Amino acid sequence: MIIELKNVNKNFKDTKAVIDMSFSVKKGEVVGFVGANGAGKSTTITMLLGMIKPTSGSIVLFDNTIKPATASSSHHMIGYAAGDMSLPQRLSGKQYLDFVSSQYKKDVSKRRKQLEEIFLPELDKKIHELSRGNKQKLALIAAFLTSPNLVILDEPTSGLDPIMQEKFLQLIKSEQNRGVTIFMSSHYLNEIAEVCTRIILMRKGRIIRDSPASKLLENSGKKVRIVTGYARQTAPKNAEAVAIKVGDDKSRIIEFNWKRDAIELQVWLASVKQLRDIEVTEYDVEMAFHEMYDDEKEIAK
Structure with missing residues (x-):
């Protein structure tokens, strides 16, 4: 060594x-x-x-x-x-x-x-x-x-x-x-x-x-953000780090990390009711580092 x-x-x-x-x-x-x-x-x-x-x-x-x-x-x-x-x-x-x-x-x-x-x-x-x-x-x-x-x-x-x-x-x-x-x-x-x-x-x-x-970037996946007018819309079953908020216009904003198959995500997106907006961001190095750091911070609590 x-x-x-x-x-x-x-x-x-x-x-x-x-x-x-x-x-x-x-x-x-x-x-x-x-x-x-x-x-x-x-x-x-x-x-x-x-x-x-x-x-x-x-x-x-x-x-x-x-x-x-x-x-x-x-x-x-x-x-x-x-x-x-x-x-x-x-x-x-x-x-x-x-x-x-x-x-x-x-x-x-x-x-x-x-x-x-x-x-x-x-x-x-x-x-x-x-x-x-x-x-x-x-x-x-x-x-x-x-x-x-x-x-x-x-x-x-x-x-x-x-x-x-x-x-x-x-x-x-x-x-x-x-x-x-x-x-x-x-x-x-x-x-x-x-x-x-x-x-x-x-x-x-x-x-x-x-x-x-x-x-570092292996299986780090995507960050997904959607806006829907359907008040009871939920995130997909295998989503991670899900956050759901209500917009000023009473829209439903759902954000999550997706690390599974892209086709599975596409099928879910096609099923979303009253979809108004969608944003899918590929992980970059900065995002992967921050998620890794935040994950370990949660474990340390």
């Missing part, structure tokens, strides 16, 4: 930031780490990097137990970038990448050129003069510079424009093809769904779901 956490807890005074977290990540996996602000994502990542130690439990990277005192022994195999990463403000972009390159024994000049051609950073300006997006380009180049075995990313595309976001996703796919393990958090759910092979969903410090990314 590249990453292995067992029963990890992290407390900050009276706040439980991470609660009984256990998971492992194999070589070549691209894992999306997802959750609302305050879910425990960044705390987990800082523990993975050895910046802070867990209150209890164990964290192992490359068969080495990670502790702040010994974490640096694994850092040569890890690339890291965060959306709010602090870079040396008085260096130029070129000087910063020169410095990062000098920290490694192997020649990274070819790799650096490739990454600079992908991200097109502004190298001559001082970092404090750069836009947030251009600072992020430098952070990403530094993260991938040594062709690391593991790349840990915390909101990696924060500040990037759509073109650069797409170039970043293509880089992730390329790295996966050569067997790199990637662990990334992001608020951009579409990019998580596009490149990740697995998704870990966090809520209030706990893992509430851990599943292959391919399951």
Whole structure:
């Protein structure tokens, strides 16, 4: 295993930031780490990097137990970038990448050129003069510079424009093809769904779901909304998350999720009396994530 956490807890005074977290990540996996602000994502990542130690439990990277005192022994195999990463403000972009390159024994000049051609950073300006997006380009180049075995990313595309976001996703796919393990958090759910092979969903410090990314839209179905003038109309038998409301004109509004056969839905729609309006929406990634999150929230009650 590249990453292995067992029963990890992290407390900050009276706040439980991470609660009984256990998971492992194999070589070549691209894992999306997802959750609302305050879910425990960044705390987990800082523990993975050895910046802070867990209150209890164990964290192992490359068969080495990670502790702040010994974490640096694994850092040569890890690339890291965060959306709010602090870079040396008085260096130029070129000087910063020169410095990062000098920290490694192997020649990274070819790799650096490739990454600079992908991200097109502004190298001559001082970092404090750069836009947030251009600072992020430098952070990403530094993260991938040594062709690391593991790349840990915390909101990696924060500040990037759509073109650069797409170039970043293509880089992730390329790295996966050569067997790199990637662990990334992001608020951009579409990019998580596009490149990740697995998704870990966090809520209030706990893992509430851990599943292959391919399951995200599988059987997620459609959202259906109809308006009818028939006051006794009911939803179809196998509908889920049914909500029935009365409109201002005394019409009956029925909303539900449909995950069964489309023909069965069509037959039911044909039977609806006094049908005035219908809206059928295919699930997208955002809807699937929100439903998954809401489902687990109900279970936790």
